[in-house]
Amino acid sequence: MTGRPFRPVRRRKQSSERVVGVPAPLWLPASCALGLIVLPVLGLFARVDPAGLPALLTSPAALSALELSLRTAVTATLLSVLLGAPLAVVLARARFPGTRLVRGAVLLPLVLPPVVGGLALLYLLGRTGPVGSLLDERFGLTIPYTTTAVVLAQTFVAMPFLVMGLEGALRAAGTEYERIAATLGAGPWLTFRRVTLPMLLPALGSSLVLTFARALGEFGATITFAGSLRGTTRTLPLAVYTEAQADVDAAVAMSLLLVGVALLVILVARPGGVQGRG
Amino acid sequence: MRKFRGVVPSLALLLALLSAVAGCGVSAEEDDDTLTVLAAASLTESFREIGDRFATANPEVDLRFNFQGSSMLAEQIRQGGAGDVFASANTGMMDKVREAGAVAHGPDTFATNRLTVVTPPDDPAGIDSFADLARPGASAVVCAPQVPCGSAAEGVERNSGVRLRPVSEEDDVKDVLHKVTSGEADAGLVYVTDAVAAGDEVRRVDVPDADQVTNEYPIATLDGGGHQRLAQRFTDFVRGEEGREVLRRHGFGTP
Structure with missing residues (x-):
């Protein structure tokens, strides 16, 4: 995620003698790890009933959930860039007391179970919450049960990926170029536009993929904060869960839609992005 | 010596993983007097109480509950999940299990439940009847039709001719209740037993x-x-006088 390939420190010394191999004891746990990731997805495919699949994939419930999921996840990703990228720059470059504390706070959604995040959002922005009641009284706005609530929940859980990715890249790049730009007479804004921003671009790709993927898969915060209603708040993960209560085949079909979108994002949209090569 | 540095931690990790897997296997193994009861989420409070009384009468039994939708x-039962007793919140789900050939004895109806409207104590939307739930401006939350409380809600809609426009269809009746108790919905449709459990x-x-x-x-x-006799003793206890008394106190009807 730092935008640089990992380089072992002793590489040069050893390469003169022999090629660095993978230690034998790593192979077994490594293949276990791969199996743990790949096998369940294959199991999902094995559960598919091919005859009924096309109808289930194109059912109104599935299509409306897919459309809602794509719309909200894209919006949440854009919102994360608009708000999270500036936060990353501030965290990497600004010097103020409590930077560490702020960085810790940004990590909070990654550590918190999403359901807790959903409850937190509900108690802040719900009708009875301090901000929610204000919005309700002054402007007649209610956020829970709306698509806005879905986007907020997704942004809450996904934005840290963007902030951490970009901040890591900025710190790894160092401030040298920016200092040189400053000595050449560039102001902070010009330096930001012409030096900092271009340095961020490679890391932006990988961070975007992670942010979008996290937003797309969001479940706990959404169902707690936004509820679940077809076309308004029932995104694909929520629809999978609801369908699984009654019709497992429909749930499996919707899961395949999610797997499909995820593979598309990983393989087609940004081949090198996930490896941090941009 | 240096080249072994990576080997030791990875071996340790492998050992830890293996023992964790083995540990899971051991804990899943059936103890002779362990009875696992799979029960609908709406039975949580009443079955815990019945369980306490059953344990007093049968101290040698280690009773374990799994409460879910x-x-x-x-x-889970159809996929081979281990359990000795299944208590379902509707007949449809029990039929599924029976069709899969997983039922040994039964099923017998041991309780009935009905729906009721609940609102926050201060009743912000002025709800006085089921029809009021459909009023514009009143935010109502119900269960999704895929779960038992949701199919019951659909039945009430059919019988009354009132078409609801809920703001959310939850997967679990307890989530409906939470939306109401937290004041985030004007009204919800839950089981009588959930309303009893929520009290004031x-x-x-x-x-x-x-x-x-x-x-x-x-x-x-x-x-x-593998615990037929114990399992039968528990279902008899639930359907017996003591079980029925507990169920009624929690708001269930008993046949």
Whole structure:
């Protein structure tokens, strides 16, 4: 995620003698790890009933959930860039007391179970919450049960990926170029536009993929904060869960839609992005 | 020596993983006097109490409960999940389990449940009847039609001719209740037993008898659990005088 390939420190010394191999004891746990990731997805495919699949994939419930999921996840990703990228720059470059504390706070959604995040959002922005009641009284706005609530929940859980990715890249790049730009007479804004921003671009790709993927898969915060209603708040993960209560085949079909979108994002949209090569 | 530095931690990790896996296997192994009861989420409070009384009468039995949505439990049983007793919140899910050939004895109906409207205690939207839930401006939350309380809600809609426009369809009746107790919904449609469990946190508006749909709760012992006699003793206890008394106190009807 730092935008640089990992380089072992002793590489040069050893390469003169022999090629660095993978230690034998790593192979077994490594293949276990791969199996743990790949096998369940294959199991999902094995559960598919091919005859009924096309109808289930194109059912109104599935299509409306897919459309809602794509719309909200894209919006949440854009919102994360608009708000999270500036936060990353501030965290990497600004010097103020409590930077560490702020960085810790940004990590909070990654550590918190999403359901807790959903409850937190509900108690802040719900009708009875301090901000929610204000919005309700002054402007007649209610956020829970709306698509806005879905986007907020997704942004809450996904934005840290963007902030951490970009901040890591900025710190790894160092401030040298920016200092040189400053000595050449560039102001902070010009330096930001012409030096900092271009340095961020490679890391932006990988961070975007992670942010979008996290937003797309969001479940706990959404169902707690936004509820679940077809076309308004029932995104694909929520629809999978609801369908699984009654019709497992429909749930499996919707899961395949999610797997499909995820593979598309990983393989087609940004081949090198996930490896941090941009 | 240096080249072994990576070997030791990875071996340790592998050992830890293996012992964790082995540990899971051991804990899943059936103890002779362990009885696992899979029960619908709406039975949580009443079955805990019945369980305490059953344990007093049968101190040698180690009773374990797994409370979840009936649909999830039914799917787990069909996929081979271990359990000795299944108590479902509707007959449909029990039928699924029976069709899969997993039922040993039963099913027998041991309780009935009905829906009721609940609102926050201060009743912000002025809800006085089931029809008020459909009023514009009143935010109502119900269960999704895929789960038992949601199919019952659909039945009440049919019987009363009132078409609801809920702001959310939850997967679990307890989530509906939470939306109401937290004040985030004006009204919700939950089981009478959930309203009883919530006590002062909600205000009840009863659905007229004519519009009611009665949910039947079947209980059965399961094949493959390996504790037939114990399982039968537990279902007998639930359906006996003491079990019925507890169920009634929690708001269930008993046949």
